[in-house]
Amino acid sequence: MSMERREAALNNMSVGPGDDLLYIVASSTNTSDTMEVFEQVVRVDTETNSQAFTLTLPNVSAAKGKIYDIELELDDANLTVQDNDDDAGLTDIVMDTAGDYVVLMSNGFMWRELAGDVYSH
Secondary structure (H helix, E strand, O other): OOHHHHHHHHOOOOOOOOOOEEEEEOEOOEOEEEOOOOOOEEEEEOOOOOOOEEEEOOOOOOOOOOEEEEEEEEOOOOEEEEOOOOOOOOOOEEEOOOOOEEEEEEOOOOEEEEEEOOEEO
16 A cells, blocks of 8 residues: 555545545656546546656556546646556546546447546546
């Protein structure tokens, strides 16, 4: 468990299979993370240390039927959401403004964007 995840657990923010909320604080030592299947609500803070952050989705087949809500809560740097190289058809999603969000669903084969206030490239 990373230091940021331990801190979130201590602050009762998430990190176990019984919790679906994950709060990530980007820092010079924490610039990327891979979501667990059960982490369906993710908030990322890049304001603390102005470090861009890359968030990798869980495997699309393992996430079949699940919906994920990802938000850039506080920003001084970009948040990039990407699939985990499993040919799931997702173009990288870049968030650059506090409040940007995306809601994704896995059908077991592809990621589908259900809603969002971001751009892909």
